Amino acid sequence: xxxxxxxxxxxxxxxxxxxxxxxxxxxxxxxxxxxxxxxxxxxxxxxxxxxxxxxxxxxxxxxxxxxxxxxxxxxxxxxxxxxxxxxxxxxxxxxxxxxxxxxxxxxxxxxxxxxxxxxxxxxxxxxxxxxxxxxxxxxxxxxxxxxxxxxxxxxxxxxxxxxxxxxxxxxxxxxxxxxxxxxxxxxxxxxxxxxxxxxxxxxxxxxxxxxxxxxxxxxxxxxxxxxxxxxxxxxxxxxxxxxxxxxxxxxxxxxxxxxxxxxxxxxxxxxxxxxxxxxxxxxxxxxxxxxxxxxxxxxxxxxxxxxxxxxxxxxxxxxxxxxxxxxxxxxxxxxxxxxxxxxxxxxxxxxxxxxxxxxxxxxxxxxxxxxxxxxxxxxxxxxxxxxxxxxxxxxxxxxxxxxxxxxxxxxxxxxxxxxxxxxxxxxxxxxxxxxxxxxxxxxxxxxxxxxxxxxxxxxxxxxxxxxxxxxxxxxxxxxxxxxxxxxxxxxxxxxxxxxxxxxxxxxxxxxxxxxxxxxxxxxxxxxxxxxxxxxxxxxxxxxxxxxxxxxxxxxxxxxxxxxxxxxxxxxxxxxxxxxxxxxxxxxxxxxxxxxxxxxxxxxxxxxxxxxxxxxxxxxxxxxxxxxxxxxxxxxxxxxxxxxxxxxxxxxx
Numbered sequence: 001x002x003x004x005x006x007x008x009x010x011x012x013x014x015x016x017x018x019x020x021x022x023x024x025x026x027x028x029x030x031x032x033x034x035x036x037x038x039x040x041x042x043x044x045x046x047x048x049x050x051x052x053x054x055x056x057x058x059x060x061x062x063x064x065x066x067x068x069x070x071x072x073x074x075x076x077x078x079x080x081x082x083x084x085x086x087x088x089x090x091x092x093x094x095x096x097x098x099x100x101x102x103x104x105x106x107x108x109x110x111x112x113x114x115x116x117x118x119x120x121x122x123x124x125x126x127x128x129x130x131x132x133x134x135x136x137x138x139x140x141x142x143x144x145x146x147x148x149x150x151x152x153x154x155x156x157x158x159x160x161x162x163x164x165x166x167x168x169x170x171x172x173x174x175x176x177x178x179x180x181x182x183x184x185x186x187x188x189x190x191x192x193x194x195x196x197x198x199x200x201x202x203x204x205x206x207x208x209x210x211x212x213x214x215x216x217x218x219x220x221x222x223x224x225x226x227x228x229x230x231x232x233x234x235x236x237x238x239x240x241x242x243x244x245x246x247x248x249x250x251x252x253x254x255x256x257x258x259x260x261x262x263x264x265x266x267x268x269x270x271x272x273x274x275x276x277x278x279x280x281x282x283x284x285x286x287x288x289x290x291x292x293x294x295x296x297x298x299x300x301x302x303x304x305x306x307x308x309x310x311x312x313x314x315x316x317x318x319x320x321x322x323x324x325x326x327x328x329x330x331x332x333x334x335x336x337x338x339x340x341x342x343x344x345x346x347x348x349x350x351x352x353x354x355x356x357x358x359x360x361x362x363x364x365x366x367x368x369x370x371x372x373x374x375x376x377x378x379x380x381x382x383x384x385x386x387x388x389x390x391x392x393x394x395x396x397x398x399x400x401x402x403x404x405x406x407x408x409x410x411x412x413x414x415x416x417x418x419x420x421x422x423x424x425x426x427x428x429x430x431x432x433x434x435x436x437x438x439x440x441x442x443x444x445x446x447x448x449x450x451x452x453x454x455x456x457x458x459x460x461x462x463x464x465x466x467x468x469x470x471x472x473x474x475x476x477x478x479x480x481x482x483x484x485x486x487x488x489x490x491x492x493x494x495x496x497x498x499x500x501x502x503x504x505x506x507x508x509x510x511x512x513x514x515x516x517x518x519x520x521x522x523x524x525x526x527x528x529x530x531x532x533x534x535x536x537x538x539x540x541x542x543x544x545x546x547x548x549x550x551x552x553x554x555x556x557x558x559x560x561x562x563x564x565x566x567x568x569x570x571x572x573x574x575x576x577x578x579x580x581x582x583x584x585x586x587x588x589x590x591x592x593x594x595x596x597x598x599x600x601x602x603x604x605x606x607x608x609x610x611x612x613x614x615x616x617x618x619x620x621x622x623x624x625x626x627x628x629x630x631x632x633x634x635x636x637x638x639x640x641x642x643x644x645x646x647x648x649x650x651x652x
Contacts, residue, residue: 008427011462019107021048029064033093037100061087076121086110094215101176126415127445128181136192148383149423149430160203164210171214177442183219187267194223205257217262225274237279238289247293255297263300270307284335291337305344312515320535321515322348325360334366343370346396352493353484359540362401370415375437383430385622387483388476390440390452397448410448431618432611471599486589486626489582491562492518504632526561568641583645586630593626
């Protein structure tokens with residue numbers, strides 16, 4: 001692992017602390033998180049010539065006032081400026097910590113402008129990053145499953161890392177963007193990871209100690225089969241008294257080691273992981289058993305809704321992977337315990353560059369729901385491509401399942417969770433610009449209705465300073481659309497190399513058991529998910545969306561091939577045919593990737609040299625890969641359809 005001195009500072013460079021570090025600052029209150037704030041202020045003032053004062057006049061007051069701001073919760077704060085002095089007031093240390101980083105984000109603007117007082121509190125109480133990190137290196141998935149930024153921050157050589165300076169630096173970055181929870185191991189729990197629950201809980205406690213100082217609660221992924229694997233029982237039946245007793249004992253030992261432990265993350269009856277189906281029990285039975293064990297300690301079980309048949313017969317067009325989560329979980333609404341959270345992927349498939357919002361997110365009004373997004377770019381360029389996902393996530397959070405009069409996903413969700421894109425890479429995320437995805441996740445989890453471009457501006461200003469960035473904002477703002485243009489068209493999804501999921505393979509999963517099909521033939525392409533003639537998936541939505549998606553005429557172009565199988569000559573709302581749209585967007589996507597490379601090259605001398613060099617390498621690969629995507633996809637559909645490009649460009 002790189003030394004702390006060699007780490008990229010991400011969105012907390014030293015310069016970001018200049019405004020407060022050059023002033024007289026008073027920190028008042030007590031407790032671990034207040035001490036964290038005090039240490040941050042002391043460091044900043046020592047560097048920039050300010051002064052930490054305990055009494056008397058000051059230019060910034062950071063104060064915990066017990067009891068007076070309880071309506072804002074432990075994490076809320078009041079920021080005020082009276083024309084001379086800025087202040088942050090909170091009822092608890094967590095609120096003071098978030099208020100401190102609010103001042104860092106504002107910079108000089110915290111100390112100028114109109115007299116004002118602002119109330120701030122997170123919209124969602126839990127804002128969690130799930131790490132798919134393995135304790136022991138997996139022979140297929142490696143140290144970090146679907147990880148593209150080196151090894152694990154937490155684990156090395158089969159054990160917890162002994163030097164946790166990097167973990168503390170990571171906790172600091174997370175707190176600065178609003179994240180307050182981390183799951184430290186993979187949801188696919190293997191033999192070594194399973195034992196973190198019992199005899200290796202001390203290693204989890206060691207990590208929790210490093211995260212706690214920045215308000216991060218530690219969570220653990222566990223196997224549903226733990227009573228068998230670890231306890232020597234013959235069953236893991238969630239209704240068995242012995243099984244429930246075993247879990248209660250195990251949880252008690254966890255909290256003895258980690259008193260502020262957050263809870264469990266569980267992947268059950270999914271892609272071969274054990275679960276309650278083996279005993280004829282429901283997902284609610286399984287989740288509620290764990291919830292009961294955690295409840296006395298204030299813990300939560302996050303039960304993932306990623307459940308589908310991964311041994312599907314590709315010949316059977318009536319079976320639809322997209323339907324699975326709704327079919328499994330919608331009938332169970334209201335049956336989950338109060339401290340059980342159903343963790344639902346934002347789309348019905350698997351973090352594709354374009355898919356509709358999952359209908360499950362509008363089908364569980366009596367169940368606590370966490371929306372799960374993927375910061376790690378499994379299907380969006382694997383951190384070799386610049387692809388800022390803020391606009392995608394914002395679309396999900398602003399989507400209104402019940403129409404314009406109903407709440408948005410962000411308003412009705414209980415939590416937001418992201419699969420981590422971080423590893424032990426010197427730049428944290430492989431591609432330096434992928435840091436923007438983690439930062440954006442944290443800020444949207446704090447305020448789901450935030451304008452993503454405002455968040456991007458915030459990240460750019462913190463990371464690169466106030467200088468001219470020569471088109472970098474535009475590059476990132478358009479990067480999701482760019483990636484979509486040169487990959488799978490019109491919402492059809494996948495078309496990736498099987499296994500590792502990087503690069504094009506149009507038929508890579510077409511005859512596989514994974515349920516990821518496009519059904520292209522000589523006449524057309526797409527999946528019929530209508531109620532009238534297809535799988536019926538469109539009918540899982542409430543109105544108006546069920547009707548919108550049911551009809552080819554009303555279905556949005558960007559989702560047309562997700563919901564319908566149409567001829568290549570089908571005319572889109574843009575006026576183009578489907579086949580010409582495929583050709584045009586793939587040529588355009590490559591041109592935009594080449595322009596992105598040019599924009600980055602123009603930042604030489606502006607961006608720090610090591611970061612610049614890493615970006616050069618990544619943009620070269622993005623252009624190469626985009627060209628490969630263009631040529632394979634366009635050639636595939638030309639050969640299928642026999643329809644030439646109306647502009648006469650080279651297609652192989």
